[in-house]
Structure formats: structure tokens, C-alpha cells
Amino acid sequence: MTKVDVLVVGQGLAGTALSYYLMQAGCRVQIINHSKPETASRAAAGLYNPITGRKMVKTWLADKIFPEIEPFYRQLESLTQQRFLHPMPIYRPFLTNAERSDWSILAPQSIYQPYISQVFQHSNFGDYINDPLGGILLRQSGYVDLPTLLSAMQQYFREQTVYQEEIFDVTRLRLEKTGVQYGDYHSRWLIFCDGADGYRNSFFRWLPYQPVKGEILLIDTEKKSNIVFNRGIFVMPFGDKYKVGSTYDHQDLTFAPTEKGRNTLQNKLDKLLTTPYRVVNQWAGVRPATRDRRPFIGMHPNHKTLGIFNGLGTKGVSLAPYFAQHFTRFLTESATLHPETDIQRFESFYHAVS
Incomplete structure (x- = not known):
């Protein structure tokens, strides 16, 4: 039996950020992850943007969150010797x-x-x-190349022997008063960072997820810039091309790109762009969004050894650094969770279905 402090299920952006901060805090971590190409983190554009939405308002908690963004990703770049942070107006x-x-x-x-x-x-x-x-x-804006980050950090976690590639099997989980047992591991806590799969999680499916599909185009243009254009859609430099997105679909939660999604983006693109372009590629992802657009962070109402760090939605790149550190302090220093993210705000939902 291998003893650890925290089992982390999932190595998307949430699981990566939380595992990093837990390890920085001296915790023995074990990550259980099933690599698959169709995840929200790998499909996302990775933008961080302080003024958002149709009404162009300052992002929620911007003054606390934004000072953490670039230093965090620079730390991971230094750790992995890879580049994935792209500050950009x-x-x-x-x-x-x-x-x-x-x-x-x-x-x-x-x-x-x-x-x-x-x-x-x-x-x-x-x-x-x-x-x-x-x-x-x-300013204080740009994007993070999430596929590069996640691959680089997976390699780092493997080198630290804290990564295990497997599909998490809930039937192998045994809950105890002072921890959990999963296969050969005994841990004080198990934290689910399972992204868009979270609404199927038997322990946390009572939470009001509102997953949303987003589609993105990759386009080539005659003129190049080093600025992200954002109004209705974003047009983001990516290598020598541009990513364009995104759509919002609450009904179709597949990872398949659609003609409808492409037409929606091209109609908006035709109104915004003045330079000719051609579509090179198209892909889709499902974001683990929530009904109140705030993350799900905290411990299960009845099983205090089980926790969740999920629901980062469309602003994952911005929210992950601050709240992963925040949750780490909750677990290791008994800090108080932010009331707008603590899943206790939905505890009545749990009791209604249990």
C-alpha cells in the first residue's frame, strides 16, 4: 500500500494547477488521469482577458486573479523548459x-x-x-497554449513519479473516516478535477453543471498581427495563423465540429474582418461550466475526504492559478474557501436528491 496525501483525478488545467501547488506545499500527490484528445482544456483557446462580455465589464475578481496569471505560467515554463505563455494585447x-x-x-x-x-x-x-x-x-492579457502546457506538465509529473495513466474506476474506491483507499493507494483526500465529465460523477452530479460546447476555427489570412481582436468572437494569433471562436451550445455536448458552428463563426468573422481569410481547420470542446458561472470548489457534504476542483468554465486560464492556490491553502492550512466558489452554496441541492 502506497501512502499519499492527495489523490488528484484528472490532469486538465484544473488538475495540473492544483497538483503543482499541492506539491509546492509539500504534499505527496498522485495523479490518476486518462489522456484523451477531446478534453475542454486541450480544445480551449486559452485566452485571459480582463475586460469581457457584451457589456465589456471587468472580469470577476480581476484585481486578485490577474496578478497571479503570468507568474504562475512562467513558473511552469521554467519547470518544463517549454514555452506556452503568450502575453498579447x-x-x-x-x-x-x-x-x-x-x-x-x-x-x-x-x-x-x-x-x-x-x-x-x-x-x-x-x-x-x-x-x-x-x-x-x-493589457495584462494574452493566451496560454494549453495542449503544450498539459503535455509538458504530464511529462514533468511522470518524471516526479506522481502520474498514473488509467481510467478512474469508482468501484475500486473505498471511503474511510480518515481517508480513502483506491487500488494500491491510501490517501488523506481524493480531489476530482474531472472537467466536463464531472456532471456524470456519482459523488458530485447534484451540483448544477451547465456544460457548454464551443467550436473554434483555425484560419489563415493575408495580413498578420500580434494583437487579439475580440468583439462577439475572438481572432487570436496562433503561430502563423489565427484561432477564431467561440460558439456556445448547451444542447449538443459532443466533441464533433458542426457545419452550424462553422457558419456561425464565419458569419461573425465576415462582419469583423476586413482582410481575406481561409478556414484551415475546425474543432470543438465541451467546457465544464456551471449555472452561476462560478467554480465548484470544496468537500463533499457527507464524505469529507472527497473534494472537487472543477467548473472553471470559459475563464479557466484566468481562474486556475488563483483558485488552485486558494484550495491548496484550504487543504493544508485550513484557510476559508471563497463563498462564491464553495460548493456549500449548493448543499440544499444535495439533500434534495439524497
């Missing part, structure tokens, strides 16, 4: 004169200043996109 064109006027007033305010590089009153990127009213250029 994001340009968001204005849609109305009123919006342009509002941002001329908002941009100098202290709450927005850290994230806004410049406000343009007139078109500045007309060679690439339609921006007749100008827009805002953001």
Missing part, C-alpha cells in the same frame, strides 16, 4: 458612440487603469477589422 472595438464616450470617462479611473493600455477614438486597425469608432487596447 487584446483590442476591443466600440460598437456605439455611447460606448466610446463611456470608455473615455471610465478608462482613466483607477479600477480600470491597470488593464487598459489605450483608448482609440477613431479606427486604428482598419487594415484588419471593422473598427470605425475606435476601441480599447487591453
